[in-house]
Amino acid sequence: MKKVAGKILFATLSVLYPALVFCGLEFWGLSPRRLSLMLIALAFVHFFNVTRDRASVRDGGAFDKANLVKNLGLVLLMALLGALSFFADNILFLKFYPVLVSLSLLAFFSFSLWKKPSFAFRMANLGDKSLRTAPDRAYVERYCDRVTLAWCFFFVFNASVALATTLVGDDRIWSLYNGLISYILLGIFFAVEFMVRKMMQQKMHSYIPVCQLQRDSRPVDAVVCFDGDATRTWAEFVEDVSKVRQYLESSGKHDWILHCEDSYFFIVALLAMLQGGFKAMVTANRQEAFIKEIKKPENGFMTDEPFGDASAEAVLIQDLLKEPVAEIRWNTFDKDKAEMVMFTSGTTGEPKSVPKMFCQFENELFELVKVFGDGWVGRKVYSTVNHHHIYGLLFTVLLPTATGLPFRRHRIDYPTELASLAAEKAVVASSPAFLKRLAADTDKPIDFKVTPIIYSSGGPLPEEVARKCCDITGYWTMEIYGSTETGGIAYRQSKNGPIWTPFEVCKMSIGENDCLNVKSSYILEPEGFTTGDLVEIYDDGRFLLKGRADSIVKIEEKRISLPEVENRIKSSGLVQDVRVVPMSGSRQYLAAAIVLNAEGREKFKDVAKLEINNFFKKHLAQFIENTVSPKKWRYLEELPQDTQGKIKMRDIQALFGIPESPNFKILKMRREPGMVTLRLVFPETSDFYNGHFPAFKLLPAVAQVDMTVMLANALFGTPRVLQRIQRTKFSYPVLPDTPVNLEMTYKAETGKVLFTYTLDSGRMLSTGTLVTGVQNG
Amino acid sequence: MIIKSLELEDVTPADIVDDAPLFGESANGLGLDSIDALELGIAIKDNFGVSFSVVNEETKKHFYSVDSLAAYISANQPK
Numbered sequence: 001m002k003k004v005a006g007k008i009l010f011a012t013l014s015v016l017y018p019a020l021v022f023c024g025l026e027f028w029g030l031s032p033r034r035l036s037l038m039l040i041a042l043a044f045v046h047f048f049n050v051t052r053d054r055a056s057v058r059d060g061g062a063f064d065k066a067n068l069v070k071n072l073g074l075v076l077l078m079a080l081l082g083a084l085s086f087f088a089d090n091i092l093f094l095k096f097y098p099v100l101v102s103l104s105l106l107a108f109f110s111f112s113l114w115k116k117p118s119f120a121f122r123m124a125n126l127g128d129k130s131l132r133t134a135p136d137r138a139y140v141e142r143y144c145d146r147v148t149l150a151w152c153f154f155f156v157f158n159a160s161v162a163l164a165t166t167l168v169g170d171d172r173i174w175s176l177y178n179g180l181i182s183y184i185l186l187g188i189f190f191a192v193e194f195m196v197r198k199m200m201q202q203k204m205h206s207y208i209p210v211c212q213l214q215r216d217s218r219p220v221d222a223v224v225c226f227d228g229d230a231t232r233t234w235a236e237f238v239e240d241v242s243k244v245r246q247y248l249e250s251s252g253k254h255d256w257i258l259h260c261e262d263s264y265f266f267i268v269a270l271l272a273m274l275q276g277g278f279k280a281m282v283t284a285n286r287q288e289a290f291i292k293e294i295k296k297p298e299n300g301f302m303t304d305e306p307f308g309d310a311s312a313e314a315v316l317i318q319d320l321l322k323e324p325v326a327e328i329r330w331n332t333f334d335k336d337k338a339e340m341v342m343f344t345s346g347t348t349g350e351p352k353s354v355p356k357m358f359c360q361f362e363n364e365l366f367e368l369v370k371v372f373g374d375g376w377v378g379r380k381v382y383s384t385v386n387h388h389h390i391y392g393l394l395f396t397v398l399l400p401t402a403t404g405l406p407f408r409r410h411r412i413d414y415p416t417e418l419a420s421l422a423a424e425k426a427v428v429a430s431s432p433a434f435l436k437r438l439a440a441d442t443d444k445p446i447d448f449k450v451t452p453i454i455y456s457s458g459g460p461l462p463e464e465v466a467r468k469c470c471d472i473t474g475y476w477t478m479e480i481y482g483s484t485e486t487g488g489i490a491y492r493q494s495k496n497g498p499i500w501t502p503f504e505v506c507k508m509s510i511g512e513n514d515c516l517n518v519k520s521s522y523i524l525e526p527e528g529f530t531t532g533d534l535v536e537i538y539d540d541g542r543f544l545l546k547g548r549a550d551s552i553v554k555i556e557e558k559r560i561s562l563p564e565v566e567n568r569i570k571s572s573g574l575v576q577d578v579r580v581v582p583m584s585g586s587r588q589y590l591a592a593a594i595v596l597n598a599e600g601r602e603k604f605k606d607v608a609k610l611e612i613n614n615f616f617k618k619h620l621a622q623f624i625e626n627t628v629s630p631k632k633w634r635y636l637e638e639l640p641q642d643t644q645g646k647i648k649m650r651d652i653q654a655l656f657g658i659p660e661s662p663n664f665k666i667l668k669m670r671r672e673p674g675m676v677t678l679r680l681v682f683p684e685t686s687d688f689y690n691g692h693f694p695a696f697k698l699l700p701a702v703a704q705v706d707m708t709v710m711l712a713n714a715l716f717g718t719p720r721v722l723q724r725i726q727r728t729k730f731s732y733p734v735l736p737d738t739p740v741n742l743e744m745t746y747k748a749e750t751g752k753v754l755f756t757y758t759l760d761s762g763r764m765l766s767t768g769t770l771v772t773g774v775q776n777g
Numbered sequence: 778m779i780i781k782s783l784e785l786e787d788v789t790p791a792d793i794v795d796d797a798p799l800f801g802e803s804a805n806g807l808g809l810d811s812i813d814a815l816e817l818g819i820a821i822k823d824n825f826g827v828s829f830s831v832v833n834e835e836t837k838k839h840f841y842s843v844d845s846l847a848a849y850i851s852a853n854q855p856k
Contacts (some may be wrong), residue, residue, distance in 0.1 A: 587812055610787045626810040632786050660786050 006052070010045045014101065017042070018179030021094055025171055032091040039094055040082035047075045066111045074104045095166040098178040102159035109152050117141065118148035142374065147193055154189055158182055207369045209362050210402050211274070211338070215330040218404055225264045225400075226380070227409040232264055238330055240321050244272035244302075245329040247320045253300035255279040259286045260304040263387050264409045265317045267397045269302050274338045274358060275331050281341040281353075284388035284644075287674045288312070289748055294343070294353070335359040342390060344484035354484050360522040364394060364487045365402050367503050367521075371491070372478070373403065375453050379425040381407040384434040386644060390484045391457040395429035418473075419446045426452040432461045433645020435477060439468035451475050457482065458646060460545070462577075466494035481545070486529045487522045490543070499542050508537050513549050553582040555590060560628040565590065568623045569616060574600030579639055580630060581652045591656045592616070592630035593639055609635070632656055637679065640669040658714040663687050664707065667739060676715050677743045680707075684736040699734035704766055708744065708755045716746040718753060718772040726752075728768030732759075740765060778824060779843075783813050795843045814840055821846070827853045 013020075020038065024030040050071040077100055085093035112119040121144035162182065165174040208217055220235040232240075248256070256273055258280050260266035273280040283294065288309045295301060295312060307314035338358035383396035400407040405427070412418065415438035418428070426448075435456055452473055457480040470476045476495045482488040489508075490500035502508055503520070511517030511530035516537075519528035534546040547563035554560075565580045569592060576597035583591045594616075596604065604612050613633045620629045640651040651671045658666065663686040668679035682688060688703040705725060712718045734740055734757060745754045751772045757765040779799075780788055799817075800809045809817070817840070822828045827850050839849040 587816065610792055613787055627812060629810075 006045060006049045010042065010049055013038075013042050013045070015183070016179075017097060018175045021091075022171060022175035022179065025091065031089060032085050032094060033089045035091070035094055036082045036085035039078055039097060040086070043075050043078035043082060046071065046078065050075065066108065066115070070104050070108045070111075074100065091171070092166070092169075095174055096163075098162045098182070099159050099166060102155045102162060106152055106155035106159065109148055109155065113145060113148050113152070116145070118145045120144035120147040120151070143197075147197075150189075150193070154185075158185070207373065207403050209335070210271075210365070210398055211333050211335040211358060211362055213401070214332065215328060222404060223406040225407050225409050227264075231406070237268065238328060239325045240268045241272045241275070242325050242327065242329040243323055244269055244317065244320050245276050246323075246326060247315070248272055248276050248278055248300075249329075251300055251315075253278075253298060255281060255296075255298070256300040256302055257281045257283060257291065257295055258302050259283050259388065260302070260317060262304050262409050263383070263397055263407060263411075265304045266387055267401055268321075269317055270397070271401075274340075275333050276329075277333070277338070279339045279341070281343075282388050282393065283343045284386050285343065285673060287672070289674055333358075335362045342388075342393075342484050344389070357524060360487060360524065361394060361398055363505070363520075363522040365398055367505055368394065368399065368488065369403065371503060372453075376403060376405060376427055379405060379427045379453070381405050382412055382421060382426050382428045383408065384412045384428065384430040385458070386411070389458075389644065390487060391431075391480065391482065392429065394488070395455060395457075415441050421452065422446055422448050424452075425450045428452055428454045430454055430456050430477070431458040431645050432456055432465070433458070433641060435461060435469050436465050436645075438472065439465045442472050445472050445474070448474060454478065455480055457488075458644060461494065463494040463498070470495070483531060485523075486518050486531065487520070489516075489518050489520075489531075499538070499544055501542050508535075508541060508543055510535065510537065515549050516543065516545075553590075555582065555588050555628045560590070560624070562590075565592070565620070565624065565628070565630070568620055569594065572600075572616065572619050573597075574603060576600075577639055579647060579649075579652050581649050581656070583632070583653060583656055589631040590628060591632040591634075591652075593634045593636060593652050593655060595636055595639060604635075609633070632660070634660070634666070636669075637667040640671060642670065642672050654715055658711060671715070674747070675743070675745045676711070677741060678711065679739055679741050681739045682734065682736060686736070689736065696733075697736045699736075701728070701730045701766065704730070704734065704757060705768070705770075708742070708753065708768075708770060711742070712744060712746065712753045712755075712770065712772070715744070716753065718746065718751070718770075723771045723773045726769040726771060728766070730766040732763060732765045734765055778820060779817065783809065783816055783820075793843060795847075798842055799840060799846075821850065825850050825854055 017038075021035055024035045024038075025032075050068065078097065081093045081096055081100070085091065109119050112122070117125075118141075121141050124140065124144055162178055165177045168174070215238045218234040220233060222234040223231045224234055224237045225232050256269075256278055258266070258269055258273070259282075260269060270280055270282070272278075281294070281299070283290070285291075286303065286305075286307070288307075291301065291307075291312050292309065300315060301307070301312050302315045302317055304317050306316065335358045340356040340358060340361075342354045342356055344352060344354055381396060381400045383392060385392040385396065387393050387397045396407060399405070412428075412434075415434065418438065421428075435454075452475055454469070454473060454475050454477045456477045461477055461479050466477050466479075476493040479492050479494070480488050481490045481492070481500055488503060489506050490502040492498070492500045505522070506518050506520040507528070509517045509519075509528075511528070514534050515530050516533050516535035517528050517530045519526075523529050532549050534549055534551075535543050536546060537543045547561060551562040552559060553562060562580045562582070566578050569575055569578045569580070574596055575594055577595040578592060580590050580592045583589055604615075612635065616633065617629055634655060639647050640655050641647045642651065651669065654671065655666065655669055663682065665681050665683065666678055667681060668677075670677045682699055682703075684697060686699075688699055689697040705728070709718075709720060709722060713720050739760065741758050741760065743756045743758070746752075747754075753770040753772060754767075755770065756767045759765060779785070779793065780790065800814065818828075839845050
């Protein structure tokens, strides 16, 4: 009690000091010498306060020590001033006291800026203990630092004015300023800071874990998502979730397969399922054959596009949202009990299901907000990736939901669309596939008003692509490394080199086969998860990825690292991208799929393929044995990939399964289950033209069909002998050296292959159906 | 026959120079490797009934080019 009383006495006297001095001089007729006793007394009070605190300071940090030094210094100077005015009997020294107070506070505040955390942040921490561990701590801290700095400026100003009033010598002005105006300024400063803080808090869209969102967590008119000018507000969102929830509860089904192209529909359905205790099985693939494979009769299937196969009993979410809402159903849920399933294609290409608990996503969200969150304030979220995969799910759907940032309902599909965001403050969740296309298709920088923040995940982003994208967007893409099983593991920006910085919660070690093992708060297995990536871990925890473990293959008993061969090919300086895959025929060998860069295209413009092969063989002979040098070569415009942009060994091997022929050339291939898109060109020298139309070189229909039969055989394994051909239409000729796009869809149940040849312009050239007959097994 | 048995790609018979080395590095050769040699040996045995029983410096000479192989085969072909 005594301690507090002493402090109150000191504070009161300090505040009233100018008034007391003034009254003493003007009204009570006290001499400066007598008044100086007051200052000396004040020094004593303060001294006792400080020394009493000292016991607790002894084991305190630099901050407490600084406080002590400041206080003792103040006591000393106060006593000095008091003594001076006592002996000189001069009022001038007494008047220095307010200057002294301002200066000591200035010293103290600036010290806390130097030795962080700043004073304002300490104060904020006292008010809200959870701040220390909150993911948006960095943001709050930065704000508090600014406030502390503003205080420093205030004290500089106040000390200068106080000094001026002291030296002017007029007692009235001195006491008016120091006894009143200075306090009013202080009050105004507090008020302004309070208002600014409120405004910032509104802008900060405070983070709330998804499982803890309440129906009134956000203002009713807060924008959840947008599509052009149309928006959905928080109130509508709550209603829509309730509608889906209502249906789910009446359906009698517990496990739901979920696929919605529209991100808004997706999050509405997902939240309704999680809040209602239903299990959500999220799939990016909604091919009929795949859904049939994963869907048990007791499972529901919710989607936002009409589904062909009636036996799947697909529920269209749009139909549910048309119904009037009977009652609002919204509740928080237990993140440790909410179950989900994700499907991953994996790098090996075999689809597999990965069970997930919602806490895994929630814990990762917390980490992401902590690391990246302070850059997101006031931004909108855009996506070029699929939200049915973990990275898209986290970045483009769950993060906006947890942070209250509005997101766009539809994906950005084309790099050219990015320019339309120039006026927006954007966060773009992207992938190497999109950024590569952006880098290839864009010549001049996009004039962004505010530099966008761009994330990339799903595979490594080559440094030169990251550099080009920075030239275009002004931002060095932030890459996230992770997988469906592990979630996010680490991040990097290529401008800082190829080394990855792990998220704080991820513990790295070297597991089986020299592969990276990760333990984190979002990996449930206590032993962690061992990835297929070779790694070198540095002492500070950062690490370097050194290729995939399955990238080491044996060719005729010789071990060879595929990335090594790839890097050697790249070192020719003529190659933009390359993938080397092991093949087995009558013997094992390597095959290389190459995308030449501008220099390479120029160099090999009119060179026969065999000569290009020999060039690379000769280049490789400097480094590797002939046996492990690739035997087959393909030169493409783009490496084969799926719609995710993932390059899979399986797809490249399938490409080499198509016999090479001088009659046609494959430029691109995109493959997903049941469907392949190829970009082909038939050179003028092709045999296909011979003997059909002597006057014109037009690709005959029979060659187009034969081509399709051959490709379907290589890619789908359909027989080379057809039962019949249906619905063929040849509406426009295929010309030599003009690239055409061939799309083939294979329906295993009926054994039919639908094919369509189109031009880049979209013009239909021909179409038809091959009936190959249903295969056994 | 060489192209077929070794599953060579992008190579036509016209590309194979009769007196150019089949193996290793050279300007106009095929750059075949040791496994190709074994395969080729088997293919020659199947096609011409000529076998190479021992691998030594001597056989290496025979495998030098198409011409040297042809000479060896015609000399050893069972009548």
